[in-house]
Amino acid sequence: MKVLITTEFYLPLRCGVTTAVLNERRALEADGHDVRILTISGDHKSSYKDGVYYIKNNFPQLYKDSYASIALFDPLVKDILEWKPDIVHSQCEFFTMFFARKISKKLGIPLVHTCHTDFNSYMVHFTSNEHLWEWATTTFIPKLLKGVDYIVCPTSKIYDLLRSYGIMTPMSIIPVGLDLGMLMQKPSDDERKALRRSFSFADDETVFVSVCRLSEEKNVGESITHFASMHRQRPQTKMLIVGDGTERDKLETMVAMMNLSDICRFAGNIPMDQVWRYYNAGDIFISSSRSEIQGLTYIEALAGSLPIVCRKDHALDQSLIEGVNGFSFSTDKEFLEKATPLVDDPDLRKRIGENARKSVDKYSLAHFAKSLERVFGEAGEIARHRLDEDE
Numbered sequence: 001m002k003v004l005i006t007t008e009f010y011l012p013l014r015c016g017v018t019t020a021v022l023n024e025r026r027a028l029e030a031d032g033h034d035v036r037i038l039t040i041s042g043d044h045k046s047s048y049k050d051g052v053y054y055i056k057n058n059f060p061q062l063y064k065d066s067y068a069s070i071a072l073f074d075p076l077v078k079d080i081l082e083w084k085p086d087i088v089h090s091q092c093e094f095f096t097m098f099f100a101r102k103i104s105k106k107l108g109i110p111l112v113h114t115c116h117t118d119f120n121s122y123m124v125h126f127t128s129n130e131h132l133w134e135w136a137t138t139t140f141i142p143k144l145l146k147g148v149d150y151i152v153c154p155t156s157k158i159y160d161l162l163r164s165y166g167i168m169t170p171m172s173i174i175p176v177g178l179d180l181g182m183l184m185q186k187p188s189d190d191e192r193k194a195l196r197r198s199f200s201f202a203d204d205e206t207v208f209v210s211v212c213r214l215s216e217e218k219n220v221g222e223s224i225t226h227f228a229s230m231h232r233q234r235p236q237t238k239m240l241i242v243g244d245g246t247e248r249d250k251l252e253t254m255v256a257m258m259n260l261s262d263i264c265r266f267a268g269n270i271p272m273d274q275v276w277r278y279y280n281a282g283d284i285f286i287s288s289s290r291s292e293i294q295g296l297t298y299i300e301a302l303a304g305s306l307p308i309v310c311r312k313d314h315a316l317d318q319s320l321i322e323g324v325n326g327f328s329f330s331t332d333k334e335f336l337e338k339a340t341p342l343v344d345d346p347d348l349r350k351r352i353g354e355n356a357r358k359s360v361d362k363y364s365l366a367h368f369a370k371s372l373e374r375v376f377g378e379a380g381e382i383a384r385h386r387l388d389e390d391e
Contacts, residue, residue: 001376002034002183004098006087008066010039010052011194014243014269014311015117015213017091018068020154020278022272023081024089025051027177027369038068038099046076053080055099065218068082069093072102081106087376091116093144101147110383112375114152115162116319118315142167154370157314170382172375175296177368181359183276183303193280199240199265206343207238210280211275211300214245217257217291219311221247221254226288226335228258233336234343239264242278243311244274271368279304283349284342285326288312295319302326303360309339325356 005024010019025035041047041054048054052087053076059068061077071077080103090100104111114339119137143242144163145151151171153159159173187195193203201207208227213217220241227239241251248266255264270278277287285301286310292298292315299319308326310316320326327338342349361367 001028001087002036002083003028003376004036004038004080004083004088004100005091006038006088006100007041007091008068008094008096009092009140010037013066014272016293019178019296021274021321022112022176023093023179023365024372026179026385027365030365031373033367035078035350036083036085038076038096039070040095041315042067046071046074048076058197059095060311063194065280066092070095072098073260077102077149085109087112087373089114089376090148093117093141096347098230108383110149110376110379112150112152112379113148114154115145116154117160118161118291118293120155120161122172123150125378138165142151145169147344148333150375152375153316155378157317158293161313170378172371174371174375175299175363176370177365178298178299178360178363180294180303182273183279183300184305184357186281187277191277192280194216195277198340199238199281200262201238201240201265201281205236205238206234206284207240207282208284208286208339209242209243209301209306211279211297212287212289214241214243214247214251216247217289218245218247219288219290220251222288222311223286223336224251224254224258224260224264226329226339227264227286229262229332229336230339230343231260231263234340237263237343240267240278240282241265242267242275244269244312275300276304282306284309286339289313292316294368298362299360302356303363305357307342307349307352307356309335310380318360321355321359325359 007021009015020120028035030060036051040057043058046056053067055071057069057072058066058071087110088104090097090099110130149201151169153173154176210223231237255261268328279301283305295315312328329335329338
């Protein structure tokens with residue numbers, strides 16, 4: 001099967017959607033499918049390389065982490081039509097969705113869409129008017145998704161959100177697959193100690209690790225505040241923040257003003273095939289994000305045998321087993337109640353870490369591929385019925 005994936009979020013940007021796209025391509029190619037990607041270029045030139053169509057950006061950038069384009073008649077679109085994919089799988093609702101619709105309609109092939117966005121949490125980027133944002137999302141999201149044959153939801157959180165908008169398109173909940181083999185790697189004791197010491201972390205200290213894009217909706221500042229509360233009670237704790245983004249300068253300033261610069265360190269961007277080492281450099285994973293859909297970094301941490309301590313969220317429903325592989329919290333007090341025993345008791349930390357590792361089998365790439373193949377088959381039947389009715 002020839003599969004075209006469309007996305008506004010792609011390398012070099014590292015985010016959950018990028019991970020989902022890359023892992024879908026790997027999973028489907030491992031099952032023998034021909035997969036190509038359509039994304040938007042960082043400049044005003046279109047190009048094709050290694051199975052990726054980069055459509056030139058020719059529209060003002062509306063969101064700081066992605067580019068925009070309405071070059072629907074770009075020669076690369078003709079190339080895609082000549083390639084004749086069997087299905088289009090859209091990963092974003094906005095600009096690349098225009099291309100997905102055009103290609104699907106021209107070729108008479110199914111259009112499947114994965115919704116990665118908790119639209120409520122992205123209000124901070126566009127308006128402070130909650131009622132205006134609610135009106136905009138409930139009005140326009142159903143219009144953007146009209147005509148899609150099938151919708152994939154990474155978690156029940158998105159499924160429930162889309163149903164609340166009145167969208168009745170067939171849907172399935174399919175968690176994004178991850179390369180568990182890579183994530184479950186373990187460095188040698190010497191390698192782990194060397195990496196920790198590069199951040200001035202002693203062997204007997206307990207390190208909280210945060211891995212995410214440093215953007216406003218990830219709420220890393222709150223994690224720093226919780227860590228500061230912990231450090232006041234348990235001075236043997238440190239914090240490692242892995243990732244980069246528009247909020248980094250602000251967060252580094254915050255850390256400096258709190259006199260935490262020596263104990264709360266920033267690692268910056270780490271290559272995807274090396275990030276497992278940084279999970280392993282820590283002892284407890286922390287997140288205060290309010291915008292997660294599936295929480296891929298939560299699953300990555302679990303695969304790395306880290307107990308997770310995360311802000312309570314519907315996105316945790318499928319990954320967190322409270323008290324078994326981690327804990328959730330809502331307040332600073334609750335964070336301390338949940339995390340302190342993990343700091344104080346290495347045996348408890350080890351036991352929950354072992355449970356964490358055992359809880360992620362359902363997120364394998366092989367399972368992901370089989371689930372997508374089932375959806376693509378169902379979408380094909382739906383599209384055939386739709387085309388028969390149109391005739």
